[in-house]
Amino acid sequence: MSGTQDLALPERRRRAGGGMTAVRELGILIALAVVVGVTALVNPLFLSGQGIRDLLLNACLVALLTVGQTMVVITRNVDLSVGSVLGFSAFLTGDTFSVDPALAIVVGIGVGALCGLLNGALVAAGKVPSLVVTLGTLYVIRGLDYAWAQGRQINAANLPDGFLALGSAGVLGVPYLVIITVIVLAVAALHLSSYRSGRELxxxxxxxxxxxxVGIPVGRRVFTAFLVSGAVAGLAGVLWAARYGTVDATAGTGLELQVVSAVVVGGVAIFGGSGTVVGAALGALLLTTIGSALEVLHITAFWQQAITGALLLAAIALDRAVALRQAAALRRQSRGVSA
Amino acid sequence: MVIALAEVSKSFGAVRALREVSLTLTAGRAHALLGENGAGKSTLIKVLAGVHRPDSGQLLLDGAPARFASPADAKAAGVAVIYQEPTLFGDLSVAENVAMGRHPTRRGGMIDVAAMREQAEELFARLGVDIDPRRPARGLSIADQQLVEIAKALGSDARVIIMDEPTAALSGTEVRRLFGVVGALREHGAAVLFVSHRIDEVFELCQEATVLRDGGFVWSGPLHEQTPDSVVRLMVGRDLDALFPKQEVAAGETVLSVRRLTREGVFTDVSFDVKAGEILALAGLVGAGRSEIARAVFGVDKPDGGQVLVRGKRIRAGSPGAAMSAGIGFVPEDRRQQGLVLDASIERNAALASLNRLSRLGFVRSRDERSLARDWAVKLQLKFAHLTDPVAVLSGGNQQKVVLAKWLSRRPAVLIVDEPTRGIDVGTKAEVHRLLSELAAQGVAILMISSELPEVLGMADRVLVVREGRTVAELARAEADEERIVLAATGVAVA
Incomplete structure (x- = not known):
């Protein structure tokens, strides 16, 4: 047993919550540097101020959604409804704007929270697997979106400039959208790493x-994770409307799979228990960057999807390999010493 | 009195796990809960822990009726439980495992990581063990996991500490330390409930005891009124021979040979033979690696080294299909999870291992499926309403018969049974024993894993004792007794 001392993980890795998350984050940053470097060599415009701005703005919406998704996935669940929630929220925000701008933002986030509440209640109280519940609400909410929109489209012209500025303007050159995302990310990261209710997830x-x-109120915690995921998707909907100005009933379709991919690439274990929001957000940034890079390099959108998929598989294969090696090493060591 | 149960009953389906059992725990005293496996000890513990709600009877807290709606309620009332099977969070650090549910926090509610680690270090120091609080819980040995569990319970400042076989996986010095800590807790006014199969430990640590048998209350009182012998008589309370109708069979040629089978960190260099008509029992403590050996023999887990031979022919490692073709059948430990498809019908389950034989051009002929199931239901005296009923509605004993039917219909040369009578009522238990005995008489080589010593002693022709992944003793039927097996399994002398 005295040999267990040797197994201590470096401080840096332990604090991250899972075993290997910090390593993973480093890996993503390296991958990111490679992608950016190669692309910039071919087309220097990729690194222009405007290029980087666009990249960050695009990544932010996905990154925001990964925050809620991470909290849900950590509890061994999944929220597939986020794309639909975002779409519905974006449309309602656009519609209520003419009534009252502040109200519009509240409505957007509120509708998201309401959807999260429904998901959470069905999963936590109804004990229905989240995959099924949120697959159902994915379609239900998208249906509501279509019914509400009735073929209409909201254009930038319907929205006041002050609101649109949320999606483009900023402080000292940093867009508001980025600032909001970073704040949400920081709050969630702190909660997950340093507060009881976060660790309990x-x-x-x-x-x-x-x-x-051990007396953890499991139902309540899982419910809250879904509530947060919904509310964050609602907020992302508001920001979507501000960023693009144009909203129809299809906004955000298919986004949920991008978000889940980003979360997994970012090192959150799909069976729960480990991973960080920062890793997941970096995953979102990497996937978005690859998307933009391929465009800049004039590679067709078909390849973009194939590459996203390949990256996902590589990330999972890496996780599996590392986990197996770790398990074997720990097994060998704890027995070898005590026997 | 701190906590008490008054005439508590609890049933699971048709199985009455507890029948009007009463128990009183007093501050400053250690109380032993005694009984054979299946006597209802674990159910009783789970009632006190808030996991199960009693069907009838009362839970009394400081003399007043109380109700634990969840484990959180029991924790809040000051009840801490050390479960037999460790319940750790593999992804989290050891320190966090110890702190979970009551992390030390700074002002503002932020977790104080340094204090959390110090807490764990302090608890480990009290227990005299050296576990790094920063390492992840995943990969700890069973003994270390048990120690983390104990630290977890000690750290919660409980008034009632329940220990379900805490010493099963511990070494002698660790047990001494634990007893020292329990003594100190008693002096501080905690009530202790102690479950152990080691009778000498019980007499050393406890002042009073309650004995259960088959879910019913047998005796409760101060331990000095009893002797180890008289307590064991109270626990067993029936004639052992009646329960184990073992037929004498002349062993035939060797059917199953296991040679130097090794799975790193789990078991090492395991070799044994099983002859036709012989029942070989693997005995040992929970976590010693017995089930893991069985799984590797059947090919569920791939061994790192060694080989398995049936009638001298080597079978491909890590392939249950190859093991089945070679004539091995495997009745797993957890029949609900691994032995049965609970929602499928009796006939589907019974035919599951014989689908090759029952199908033509890839289609399973359901008439043959049914006749197979009907034949075996009659042979095994299965109690059922319709063969099309889902297996889930059957009692535990009858479910086990369905698992047996599934394998027996393949006419196996080797049958591996892992805890064949766990959670089965006494009557059906005897039937399962009779069945295994008959199979051996027909020339099947049987490898049996059992944690119930009376079952091992009653059924086995030979006993192989496993400790920490190694075979440490082989005892012939004539020389096997409870004391020798426990001695070999624990490496600790029994009084």
Whole structure:
């Protein structure tokens, strides 16, 4: 048993919550540097001020959604409804703007929270698997969106400039959208790493039965994770309307899969228990950057999807390989010493 | 009195796990809960822990009726439980495992990571063990996991501490330390409920005891009124021979040979033979690696080294299909998870391992499926309403018969049974034992894993004792007794 001392993980890695998250974040940053470097060599415009701005703005909406998704996935669940929630929220925001701008923002976030509440209640109280629940609400909410829109489209002309500025203007050159995303990210990261209710989400995903036995209110925590995911998707909807100005009932279609991909690439274990929001956001940034880079390099959109998929598989293969090696090493060591 | 149960009953489906059991725990005293496996000890513990709600009877907290709606309620009332099977969070650090649910926080509610680690270090120091609080819980040995569990319970400042077989995986010095800590807790006014199969430990640590048998209350009182012998008689309370109708069979030629089978960190250099007509029992403590050996023999887990031979022919490692073709059948430990498809019908489950034989051009002929199931239902005296009923509605014993039917219909040369009578009522238990005995008489080589010593002693021709992944003793039927097995399994002398 004395040999367990040797197994201590470096401080940096332990604090991150899972074993290997910091390593993962470093890996993503390297991948990011490679993609940006190669693309900039071919087309220097990629690194212009405007280029970087566009990149960040595009990444922000996905990154924002990964924050809520990460909290849900950590508890061994998944929220597939985020794309629909974003779409519905964006449309309602656009519609209520003529009534009252502040109200519009509240309505957007509120509708998202309401959707999250529905998901959370069905999963936590109804004990229905989240994959099924949120697949259902994905279609239901998109349906509501279509019914509400009735073929209409909201144009930038319908929205006041002050609101649109949310999506483009900023402080000292940093767009508001980026600032909002970073704030949400920071709050969530702090909560997950340093507050009881945050750590309990990891415990739930790591071993649900044991979580019940140590007295964690599992149902309430899972419910809250879905509520947050919904509210964040609502906020992302508001920002979507501000960023693009044009909203129809198809806004955000298919976004949920991008978000789940980003979360997994970012090192959040799909079976819960480990991963960070920062890793997930970096995953979103990497995927978006690859998308933009391929455009700049004039590679067709078909390849973009194939590359996203390949990256996802590579990330999972890496996780699996590392986990197996770790398990084997730990097994060998704890037995080898005590026997 | 701190906490008490008054005439508590609890049933799971048709199985009455507890029948009007009463128990009183007093501050400053250690109380032993005794009984054989399946006597209802775990159910009773889970009632006290808030996991199960009693069907009838009362839970009394400081003399007043109380109700634990969840484990959180029990924790809030000051009840801490050390479960037999560790319940750790593999992804989180050891320190966080110890702190989970009551992290030390700074002002503003932020977790104080340094204090959390110090807390864990302090608890480990009290227990005299050296575990790094920063490492992840995943990969800890069973003994270390158990120690983390104990630290978890000690850290919660509980008034009632329940320990379900805490010493099963511990070494002698660790047990001594634990007893020292329990003594100190008692002096501080905690009530302790202690479950152990080691009778000498019980007499050393506890002042009073309650004995259960088959879910019913047998005796409760101060331990000095009893002797180890008299307590064991209270626990067993029935004639052992009646329960184990073992037929004497002349062993035939060797059917199953296992040679130097190794899975790193799990078990090492395991070799044994099983002859036709012989029942070989693997005995040992929970976590010693017995089930893991069985899984590797059947090919569920791939061994790192060694080989498995059936009738001298080597079978491909890590392939249950190859093991089945070679004539091995495997009745797993957890029949609900691994042995059955609970929602599928009795006939579907019974035919599941014989689909090759029952199908033509890839289509399963359901008439043959049904006749197979009907034949075996009659042979095994299965109690059921319709063969089309889902297996989930059957009692535990009858479910186990369906699992047996599934394998027996393949006429296996080797049958591996892992805890064949776990969670089965006494009557059906005897039937399962009779069945295994008959199979051996027909020439099947049987490898049996059992944590119930009476079952091992009653059924086995030979006993192989496993400790920490190694075979440490082989005892013939004539020389096997409870004391020798426990001695070999624990490496600790019994009084």
């Amino acid at each position: 990891y415990a739930i995903g790591s071993n649900p039965e044991a979580a019940v036995l």
